[in-house]
Each structure stands twice: as structure tokens, then as C-alpha cells.
Amino acid sequence: MRFSELELPATILKILDAIGYDEMTPIQEATYHVISAGHDICALAETGTGKTAACAIPLIQMVDTKLNAIQGLIVVPTRELCLQYVAEIQKIAVKTGVVPFAVYGGFSKQIQAAKIRHEVHILVATPGRLIDLVYDGIVTLSDVKCMILDEADELLNVGFLSDIEFIFSCLVHEHQTMLFSATMPDDIKKLTQTYLRDPKHISLITKQAAPKAIEHYFKYIHPNAKQTDLVDYFKTEKIRQAIIFCNARHQVDRLFGSLKKQVKDLEYIHGGLPQDKRTSIIRRFRQKKIHALIATDVAGRGLDFTNVSHIINWDFPRELEQYTHRTGRTGRMGKRGLAMTYIAKHDLSSLRKLIKIKKVMPRWLGIDGLDSEKSGEAHQAETPTDKKRSSRRRRPRRRKSSGAQSTGSQG
Ligand code: ADP
Ligand code: MG
Helix, strand or coil: CEHHHCCCCHHHHHHHHHCCCCECCHHHHHHHHHHHCCCCEEEECCCCCCHHHHHHHHHHHHCCCCCCCCCEEEECCCHHHHHHHHHHHHHHHCCCCCCEEEECCCCCHHHHHHHHHHCCCEEEECHHHHHHHHHCCCCCCCCCCEEEECCHHHHHHCCCHHHHHHHHHHCCCCCEEEEEECCCCHHHHHHHHHHCCCCEEEECCCCCCCCCCEEEEEEECCHHHHHHHHHHHHHHCCCCCEEEECCCHHHHHHHHHHHCCCCCCEEEECCCCCHHHHHHHHHHHHCCCCCEEEECHHHCCCCCCCCCCEEEECCCCCCHHHHHHHHCCCCHHHCCEEEEEEECHHHHHHHHHHHHHCCCCEEECCCCCCCCCCCHHHHHCCCCCCHHHHHHCCCCCCCCCHHHHHHHCCC
16 A cells, blocks of 8 residues: 555655655554554564554644644653654654654753753653653653554563553553554563553564564584684675674673774674764764674664664574564565574574574574584574575585585585
């Protein structure tokens, strides 16, 4: 279905046309009428499917620009997502007079307060700073018609549950609530039952699978050999842009220190950096001035990078959901993407879960040293079809079964 088939104001239609939004994405199509009809919704969709615009478009229409008050409230887990959300709303809201604004910690409260006092219709916020501003009497939520929780699972993961409950308790008047998430753990279901009013459940994820447009490669390797292997990977693999995920800040720092001379245009990001530095890194990454970004999971959530071709998991993520989120930074909007994850012995049981629960189809780039019992997963691996890749990869030293043998064709 096309946007032009909706009864959208001409100004918005024109903008959508100008920014190249012609066909609606499935989540946009599935939610538009439900949101416009005023229902609460609880929507699940894979990352990179246009959830931001799915709620931004009806939200912009809901705003009465004659009323100088916050009418739309969007709560997201990270500062980067705040900025990205506002950028997407701004893109669509130009010429409508609707003013979106982001508030998050690590940035001057005075400046944020001044802007809010002047005029803001849609506030995008991280929970901590939002509550701060509510306490200070700077933000009033009494005119909010619609509240959106985006990346709701992560909001809960990082311990925002009591904050979210507080925010809900500030919204005592009638309003619409939309909850967007890429995954639906039990906590969220509970939250939905408590705070949403007869919500419509919309799910475009059949099996909570990892995004489909992505090929999932795994490399079983001794941890000491990873660094050399990664440098080699960058030399041989055709990489548009890559994100290398580590589980800890100090690991990001260390890896950056040892790779910066060997990988061109390398940068790093984690929650320990000052906010203005994080913002500028994300901007430069989007502008393609950064070729590879070493990151903690701060970059693994919701951020939309259209040019990323490779996700590299230096560390196997601690939680399966993180695998989905990290790899969701590539393979967006129908583009192909590739994920490459280093596997150590202690990761094998998590890997097994990943294959089983997330239905990831593993392809192996080497199973050196993997014993026959443990290589069970490798038997399920697909035969890689990519001939180019096959010429570059070393053969696994041991091939134990026909399954592993076909794996060896890329080896
Ligand atoms: P999600 O929140 O589901 O992870 P995003 O909202 O970040 O996904 O959208 C992913 C990308 O798709 C963004 O670059 C956005 O500009 C683009 N996009 C969204 N809707 C459309 C559309 N209807 N047509 C073309 N591109 C779109
Ligand atoms: Mg999103």
C-alpha cells in the first residue's frame, strides 16, 4: 500500500514523496489505521522496518499546533535513539509547524528547559532526564494525547521499569499508548496488561527470528588469534561499513588501541564517552567518514545505519536478544548484510540457543579445533553459496561429517 492511498494532509504527502517514502513498510501499513482510530497498540516488528515513521506520521497529525504544549511523548532507552527519533520526526514534520525536541541526560538542563518553555509539541526523552524535568516542573504531561514507548524491551532490560511506571502514573488523563519493541519478553506483556487499554496486538514477527536479510557467519577461533584474524578480515572482505561489538567498555578501548593503526578510519563508542563525542561519532559514522566502529551495545539498539554491511561480534553477546539487536544494524530495509561472530569454547552453549531460539542459520568460517561432539551445530550449517568468499577462507583442519564437509567448501 502506498502513502498516497491514505488520507494524509498534502504537506505530509509531499514530504514523504520528497524523502522517497512511497510504499508503506508492512509495520506502517499494519499500524496506521489502528493508531489513527485511537487504539492503544503493542507492536512487534523486526528492526529496520520503519517503526519510527509508523508512529511518527500519525503522531504528527495528532498535534494541534495552536496549542503550545507537549502533546506527544516518546520514551526511548538511549540518547542516540532520542536524536534519531527527533531527526525522523523533523524530516516528516517540516512545514507542518510541529516542533519535536529531544531531552536526555548529559546535556544542559537549562538549554533543554528554555526550549521546552518556548515551544515543543513532541518530546522525545530518555526516562531519567524526563523524570528530572517533570520533578523540576519544566515538563508538564497533562496535555499528552499519545505516549510511545520505543524499544520497550530494552527500557526494561536496563532497569527503567520503575521509571516507566512513574511516567505512566503522571499520565492520569485519557491518552493513547503505543508500545513498540523488536522482542516481547514476559515483563513487557505484564506492563502491557497493566497500563494499556485493551491494546491491539500487532506482530509482524512470526518466530522472533533474527532479521532475515542477514547471513550469519561464525568463526571458532582461539581468543589469542582473534586480533590477527580481524585485521586479515578487513583486508580481504569487501566491507562498506562495519560495527565491531564488544561486551565491555574496557575491551572497546583496548581493541581500538591495538587496531587503530591497522584498520583505516576506525573509531570507537561506548557509554563512558561524553555525550557530545558520542553524538559526533554517530554523525560521522552516518556520513560514512568512519569506516569501522568498535562499540558496546550502546550502538546495538534501534539506531538506523543504512550503509552498514558487516556486523562483527568480537565477543559473543551476553544475551540472545542482543544478537538480534546488534545484527539488526545491518540488512536494513531489504539490503543484504553480513554478521560475523567469533566463537570461543565457552560460547558454544549460547550459540546452540541462538540457533534453536532465534532460528539463525549458521555458516562457518572455520571450525579449527572444534571437537566432534561440539561441532554438532556445524552439521546444521548451510553450504555457503558465495564462491568469492570460499576462495579466501582456510579449510577447517578437521571435517568430521558430510555436514561439516559442505561447510568446508568455504573453508
Ligand atoms: P526500526 O525502528 O523499525 O528499526 P527505522 O524506523 O529506524 O526502523 O527505519 C529504518 C529505515 O527505513 C530508516 O532509514 C527510515 O528512514 C527508512 N524508512 C522508513 N519507512 C520507510 C518507507 N516507507 N519507505 C522507505 N524508507 C523508509
Ligand atoms: Mg526503531
